[in-house]
Amino acid sequence: MTGISDRIPLQRIYESAFDEKKIQLFIKREDMIHPVISGNKWRKLKYNLVEAKKKGFKKLLTFGGAYSNHILSVAGAGKEYGFETIGIIRGEESLPLNPTLKTSSQKFGMQLHYVSRSKYKDKNDSSFIESLRAQFGDFYLLPEGGTNVLAIKGCIEIVEDIDMDFDYICSSCGTGGTLSGIIIGLKGSKKALGFSALKGDFLEKDISQFIHDYHGINYNNWSVNSDFHFGGYAKVKPELISFINDFKERHGIPLDPIYTGKMLFGIYDLVDKGYFENESKIIAIHTGGLQGIEGFNERYGGVIQ
């Protein structure tokens, strides 16, 4: 698989508030992996694309919301690696298309198929999948958010790619697939800390299950923090928007409002509250998602600079 640079840079973030505690923060710029298939979506797709090619599939089919980073990544990957792509989109069609769906369909040729929110809930049912096969022909199925065993295998490489000692590794969580790969990659050493982008407390259970399904072992050097979802998935508050704008201005690193902005806001808050021991070395994974900013700004009046 081409498109991935050898090592993804770790960028040190200097803050006077961290100096006092001698805490070192580094951002692993996975957002720079690929211009379209960015961050963890590249990690999650990589071995799935290899598998789909090996098995001779011509089409990829997946599920997502109208602003989904995963939908755009699958569309871009299909274009680059020669697969037709079908995106099953939650909810009614809304015109004009938002930037995510416009790029997915018009630039990358993804076929969009809208299903009602109630029907969308059946996305994992075999009868629904069979009806999709009847409609679209055979396809390689990628679940919503892209998390499966091969996705987790790809995310293990996030850890293998790091050539520096550290104490904590942090990642934003949607399905928890990325954090699962990170935890497996740590092999029980150091600590992994997830920040949930969604409301609810299903993540710890799901992640334990993913890890168990992957290789039957469980670890206890990880946890998920659910205090920084800002009201739920894709919900924001003014202090989050200010943080994201301020962070970009001071450090030159853009963050998205759905995932990475919430994680970094959480890390700063936890440093402030003394959660991390003095002299901790923290690596925060920039999982990408920057494509979503344009659509977010369209809806909320250009609040993100």
Ligand SMILES: *Cc1c(COP(=O)(O)O)cnc(C)c1O
């Ligand atoms: C999809 C996504 C996540 C969530 O990844 P999971 O593996 O589903 O937990 C985190 N950050 C960004 C930027 C994403 O696009």
